[in-house]
Amino acid sequence: MTDLDATDLAILRLLAGDATRSAADVGRAVGIGQPAAWRRIRRLTDAGVLAGRRVVLDPAALGFGVTVFLGIKLAAKGRTGLEDFERAVTAIPEVQLVQHVLGQFDYRLRITARDISDFERILRRRIMTLPGVGQVEANVMLSEERRPGPLGA
Amino acid sequence: MSFMPDATDRRILRQFLADPEAPNAALAERAGVTAASLWRRLERMREAGVLKGVQARVDWRAMGWAVEVSLRFTLDKTNPRAFDEFLAALREVPEVIEIQSFLGSVDWRASVIARDMAHWQQVYRDRILTLPHISELDALMLVATIKDSGELAL
Numbered sequence: 001m002t003d004l005d006a007t008d009l010a011i012l013r014l015l016a017g018d019a020t021r022s023a024a025d026v027g028r029a030v031g032i033g034q035p036a037a038w039r040r041i042r043r044l045t046d047a048g049v050l051a052g053r054r055v056v057l058d059p060a061a062l063g064f065g066v067t068v069f070l071g072i073k074l075a076a077k078g079r080t081g082l083e084d085f086e087r088a089v090t091a092i093p094e095v096q097l098v099q100h101v102l103g104q105f106d107y108r109l110r111i112t113a114r115d116i117s118d119f120e121r122i123l124r125r126r127i128m129t130l131p132g133v134g135q136v137e138a139n140v141m142l143s144e145e146r147r148p149g150p151l152g153a
Numbered sequence: 154m155s156f157m158p159d160a161t162d163r164r165i166l167r168q169f170l171a172d173p174e175a176p177n178a179a180l181a182e183r184a185g186v187t188a189a190s191l192w193r194r195l196e197r198m199r200e201a202g203v204l205k206g207v208q209a210r211v212d213w214r215a216m217g218w219a220v221e222v223s224l225r226f227t228l229d230k231t232n233p234r235a236f237d238e239f240l241a242a243l244r245e246v247p248e249v250i251e252i253q254s255f256l257g258s259v260d261w262r263a264s265v266i267a268r269d270m271a272h273w274q275q276v277y278r279d280r281i282l283t284l285p286h287i288s289e290l291d292a293l294m295l296v297a298t299i300k301d302s303g304e305l306a307l
Contacts, residue, residue, distance in 0.1 A: 017206075018206055048212050058202055061203045093304055093305075096305075100296040101296060139262075141254070
């Protein structure tokens with residue numbers, strides 16, 4: 001779906017900020033009626049552009065003070081190697097993000113832990129024991145921001 | 154005194170993270186609380202900043218942005234203004250959707266999207282390689298997102 005107009009982009013921007021806004025509320029904000037807003041939201045959802053919701057928590061307030069990004073290179077390649085690795089890594093609750101990538105690493109992971117020693121436990125017991133895991137690089141996150149990207153400011 | 158979520162709050166958040174689209178009645182049932190109690194607890198966590206919000210996920214690929222690259226930057230740290238100037242310039246790139254800073258061998262990471270490989274090449278040459286104070290740069294091209302849950306081991 002690439003034929004989005006300015007109103008569609010404005011709707012996406014609003015919902016990307018707060019997905020709980022009603023169609024009436026969204027319509028008012030972009031200057032169209034509730035039925036028109038509802039139809040546009042429906043069209044964006046059917047096209048897969050609006051792809052569900054994300055609950056945003058403050059991990060530090062829940063006792064999770066450390067976020068680490070890992071780059072992982074598999075020692076053994078081949079299709080079964082990838083499938084075994086993916087099945088095992090997605091089952092780890094501390095792993096929030098798993099992406100298959102091309103480049104210096106085969107996978108990138110995002111892990112949220114209580115503190116550095118909790119992270120070390122996860123790394124030793126859960127990550128280093130994954131099937132096929134080779135070289136691992138870890139970087140501790142200091143700060144983060146999401147940008148509106150092509151939706152505009 | 155800051156608000157500390159109790160075991161019931163955590164149970165609610167666990168259910169909410171696992172299924173962000175579920176109606177409140179279903180969440181309440183799964184967490185073993187009444188609908189009124191669920192609402193009260195979510196409101197309290199919202200006010201305390203534990204629950205920052207519920208956002209729509211936008212699928213860039215479905216919008217025709219087929220390419221996503223994770224760029225990792227190491228900066229030239231001999232210049233004390235390098236971090237600020239680099240970040241200010243990176244924020245000006247409209248194709249950037251996410252930025253993180255790190256302690257480690259990488260200083261910054263950004264997710265950058267493009268419509269196709271030709272567009273990526275253009276963004277990379279005109280907007281990325283022109284960023285100030287880069288000493289090293291490497292790119293990981295996204296093949297597929299296998300998991301993206303926001304899950305916490307609550």
